[in-house]
Amino acid sequence: MAITRRNALxxxxxxxxxxxxxxMAHAQDAELHGLSTFGDLSLPPDFKHFPYVNPNAPKGGVLxxxxxxxxxNQNFETFDxxxxxAFRGDGAAGMDATFDTLMSGSSDxxxxxxxxxxxxxxxxxxxxxxxFALRPEARFHDRSPLRASDCAFSFTTLKEKGHxxxxxxxxxxxxxxxxxDHTLIVRFEPTRGRDIHLLVASLPIFSQxxxxxxxxxxxxxxxxxxxxxxxxxxxxxxxxxxxxxVTDYWGANLPVNVGQNNxxxxxxxxxxxxxxxxxxxxxxxxxxQEEYTARFWATAYDFPAVRxxxxxxxxxxxxxxxxxxxxxxxxxxxxxxxxxxxxxxxxAFDFEWTNRNIMYSAYSxxxxxxxxxxxxxxxxxxxxxxxxxxxxxxxxxxxVFGEPWVPPVSDGSGSDxxxxxxxxxxxxxxxxxxxxxxxxLPDGSPFEVEFLDSQGALRPHTEPFQANLRxxxxxxxxxxxxxxxxxRRLDNFDFDIIVIALGGSLTPGDGLRNIYSSTAxxxxxxxxxxxxxxxxxxxxVERIARAQTREELNIAARALDRVLRAxxxxxxxxYKDRALIxxxxxxxxxxxxxxxxxGAPALWWWDxxxxxxxxxx
Numbered sequence: 001m002a003i004t005r006r007n008a009l010x011x012x013x014x015x016x017x018x019x020x021x022x023x024m025a026h027a028q029d030a031e032l033h034g035l036s037t038f039g040d041l042s043l044p045p046d047f048k049h050f051p052y053v054n055p056n057a058p059k060g061g062v063l064x065x066x067x068x069x070x071x072x073n074q075n076f077e078t079f080d081x082x083x084x085x086a087f088r089g090d091g092a093a094g095m096d097a098t099f100d101t102l103m104s105g106s107s108d109x110x111x112x113x114x115x116x117x118x119x120x121x122x123x124x125x126x127x128x129x130x131x132f133a134l135r136p137e138a139r140f141h142d143r144s145p146l147r148a149s150d151c152a153f154s155f156t157t158l159k160e161k162g163h164x165x166x167x168x169x170x171x172x173x174x175x176x177x178x179x180x181d182h183t184l185i186v187r188f189e190p191t192r193g194r195d196i197h198l199l200v201a202s203l204p205i206f207s208q209x210x211x212x213x214x215x216x217x218x219x220x221x222x223x224x225x226x227x228x229x230x231x232x233x234x235x236x237x238x239x240x241x242x243x244x245x246v247t248d249y250w251g252a253n254l255p256v257n258v259g260q261n262n263x264x265x266x267x268x269x270x271x272x273x274x275x276x277x278x279x280x281x282x283x284x285x286x287x288x289q290e291e292y293t294a295r296f297w298a299t300a301y302d303f304p305a306v307r308x309x310x311x312x313x314x315x316x317x318x319x320x321x322x323x324x325x326x327x328x329x330x331x332x333x334x335x336x337x338x339x340x341x342x343x344x345x346x347x348a349f350d351f352e353w354t355n356r357n358i359m360y361s362a363y364s365x366x367x368x369x370x371x372x373x374x375x376x377x378x379x380x381x382x383x384x385x386x387x388x389x390x391x392x393x394x395x396x397x398x399x400v401f402g403e404p405w406v407p408p409v410s411d412g413s414g415s416d417x418x419x420x421x422x423x424x425x426x427x428x429x430x431x432x433x434x435x436x437x438x439x440x441l442p443d444g445s446p447f448e449v450e451f452l453d454s455q456g457a458l459r460p461h462t463e464p465f466q467a468n469l470r471x472x473x474x475x476x477x478x479x480x481x482x483x484x485x486x487x488r489r490l491d492n493f494d495f496d497i498i499v500i501a502l503g504g505s506l507t508p509g510d511g512l513r514n515i516y517s518s519t520a521x522x523x524x525x526x527x528x529x530x531x532x533x534x535x536x537x538x539x540x541v542e543r544i545a546r547a548q549t550r551e552e553l554n555i556a557a558r559a560l561d562r563v564l565r566a567x568x569x570x571x572x573x574x575y576k577d578r579a580l581i582x583x584x585x586x587x588x589x590x591x592x593x594x595x596x597x598x599g600a601p602a603l604w605w606w607d608x609x610x611x612x613x614x615x616x617x
Contacts, residue, residue: 031120031133035103035197037111037507038550047114050106052594053259053603059245061586061606062265064287066277067093069503072163077272077454077483078238081219085204087163087525089219090487092241093268097261098141098226099204102132102151102184104256107319107594110506113201114256117146117227118184123197128174130197132184139250140207140227148178153208155186155200161216164525168514172196193545195509227251229261242267259590262605272483274457284584284616288601291580293457294362301582310614312585315578316598321373321504322577326366326570327451328500332493332521332531335441335449339397342568344426345449346407348468349571353414358460363574367406369564372577373506375557377404377565388543388559392536397566405565407572415468423472439473448475452495454486491525500529500570506596508557512541516564530569537563586611 033045049055067076075090084091103113115121118132138146159170172192177185188196210225223232229249235241243266251257269286271277278296281289282303291297297313305311327349329336336342351365368376380402381389389400399405410416428434431442439447449469451462459478466476481489489495502515514520516537520528540560547553579598587604594603611617 031122033120034112034114035121035201036109036113037195037198037509038548041112041114042109043106043114047255049255049258050594051108052590052592052599054588054590054605055259057259057262057588057590057603057605058608059262059605060264060608061611062267062287063263063601063604063606064267064269064285065289065601066271066286067268068290071096072165075483075487077486078270079241080237081221082223082232082235082241083216083218083220085158085162085166086217086219087491088217090484092235093270094230094241094243094266095232096204096228097230097243097266098223098228098232099206100138100146100227100251101202101204103198103201105202107597107599110596111195111198113198116251116254116256117151117205118201127197128188128190128192130186130188130200131179132186134182134184135251136182137250138227140210140225141231141246142225144207144209145181146205146207146227147181148184149181150208151184151205152176152178153211154206155203157206157211157216158203164523165514165527168517168520168523168526169199169510170196171513172510173200176200193510193542194547195507195545199510229257230266233265238270240267240269260603262603264606274455281582287584287586287616289582290600291582294359294576294580295460297362297580298360305584306582310585310616311582313580313582315580316600317593318577318579318598319594319596321375321506322366322371322575323504324366324369324371324500324502325575326500326572327497328530328570329497330493330495330529330531331533331569333496334443335447336496338430339568340426340430341432344423344430344472345469345474346568346571347416347419347423347426348472348474349465350410350412350414350416350419350468351407351574352410352412354461354464355574356412357414359574363576365407366572366575367565368404369561370504370508370557371575373504374554375508375561377558377561379403381559381562382555384555385559385562388540388556389536389562392539392563396534396536396563400562400566404562405568414464415471420468420471427472434473437473438475446475447473448477450496451476451478452486452489452498453478453480454483456480458499490529493524493529493531498529499573500527502527507553509545512544512560516541516560532564532567532569534563534567584616585614586616 034041072084073089073091074084079090079092081089082092084095100117102118104116105113117134117138119135120133122131134148140146155176158166159173172189174187174189179185186200207225229246230243231246233242233244245264280286301313329342331337355361355363370376408419410419433440441447462478469476515527516532518533518538520526521531521533540556543556544553547556581600586607588607589604593599
């Protein structure tokens with residue numbers, strides 16, 4: 001997601017197939033200024049700006065940050081291509097800020113979008129055809145007009161040649177065509193998911209003329225032509241990339257953009273080591289830092305610039321549901337095929353000790369795939385959940401029909417004997433054998449596991465876990481590899497255990513297919529890292545994607561939560577419902593915080609007076 005704009009589905013790319021199709025029939029008379037999941041828009045057609053922005057925010061200054069969220073082929077630690085929407089290469093941070101989309105999301109609404117390139121849309125009665133009216137003034141950075149044919153080309157290309165994530169998400173996209181320069185017709189399959197219209201409205205729009213004669217699937221260090229509020233400036237492969245604000249950006253005064261895109265330059269710097277990145281922040285090379293480690297937050301922010309006020313620290317409400325984070329087992333490997341083995345290894349992680357001794361008791365334990373939301377399963381399933389689960393009785397564990405599984409609470413000693421005894425009993429019940437102090441798998445091979453990572457930030461949390469595994473007779477190693485190798489191994493599912501971190505959503509939909517479906521489990525580059533493959537999961541994911549009311553969505557999500565938790569696919573970690581932000585005292589920010597986000601730094605702006613006061617240049 002671009003740092004300066006909220007994408008409703010946290011994606012900036014998906015596509016449409018553009019063969020010539022008949023004109024849309026049975027269109028509704030209403031011309032809509034926005035789209036939503038359940039048909040409810042909070043803002044009227046004549047709204048001037050989003051309620052949480054400062055419409056008079058000044059432009060200027062430079063934001064210097066690290067990449068914190070990835071999309072497509074992006075990598076946290078390096079880049080070798082400016083094309084992030086194909087499978088090959090490691091994509092540069094921030095590239096989605098260079099592309100416009102049909103519509104843009106609101107951080108006050110979890111499932112609504114308002115017009116950007118598209119000023120309005122008409123929807124057929126069966127919701128299978130959408131006719132977008134494009135703004136004639138829309139322009140690419142070279143001042144060439146942005147036409148409906150560019151949109152159709154973009155969506156078609158992404159579906160046929162884009163990163164596997166987008167190909168998967170566009171399963172229900174049937175096609176798109178231009179009806180003149182300023183009308184785009186998009187069609188969906190009769191089996192369409194509930195949110196596919198929002199997904200398509202959030203896709204990047206490419207220049208068909210620019211891509212003519214170029215290979216969309218290849219890497220490139222030539223910046224693709226875009227139409228967004230920023231364009232690529234200076235960069236050095238693998239080290240940094242800068243973006244310059246487009247001063248004559250065609251869409252600057254649209255209601256969805258007012259008060260945003262405030263920095264003259266955005267610069268993303270890359271660091272292989274966390275400590276080096278932190279030193280860069282201390283020196284001012286980076287001027288904005290979102291901290292994810294409570295230990296650092298409690299102990300590392302005691303340096304001169306903090307003490308004299310040049311660096312400020314704030315805790316902002318995150319809003320909405322929390323993300324999913326945990327150690328994920330690769331069930332494609334035989335050693336993890338039995339859920340009893342996966343559960344047993346989870347007993348070796350002592351969250352209570354880790355939280356108190358390493359994380360300063362700052363976190364809560366994750367127990368659900370939809371924690372901190374109404375989608376979290378609690379208690380026994382109600383009648384509506386049972387109706388969804390009963391067809392799979394006998395195919396899923398019996399516990400799915402009772403209280404949902406939660407990870408055990410330890411005695412906080414760091415090595416809870418009772419939990420380790422339970423782990424041992426499960427391992428032996430699964431067919432493992434004792435060979436002195438070592439444990440052997442049912443096939444007789446030594447039980448050895450590898451924790452794969454590209455950074456060492458979680459090593460302190462993992463080492464006590466490893467010590468308990470050794471007590472069980474399981475040998476393990478923490479293997480840290482370079483960023484490129486890490487990405488290749490994840491794309492090809494070549495690992496034992498990794499840490500997954502997925503953003504939370506109040507309105508999950510089609511995107512769950514790429515994380516939990518059986519098809520994704522077999523698709524290189526997908527986000528189904530655990531190899532989860534279950535007819536019950538597949539059916540419930542589809543049920544969520546097609547839910548027509550919030551209540552239907554919550555019921556289906558709770559049912560899915562029960563099945564996933566019963567599968568013991570992961571060892572859940574922890575969460576915090578507030579964002580930890582440190583920044584040099586250079587910025588202004590709106591008085592109002594969005595309902596579903598903290599607005600940092602997307603809604604902030606450069607304060608020249610503050611910069612002069614602290615002598616920042």
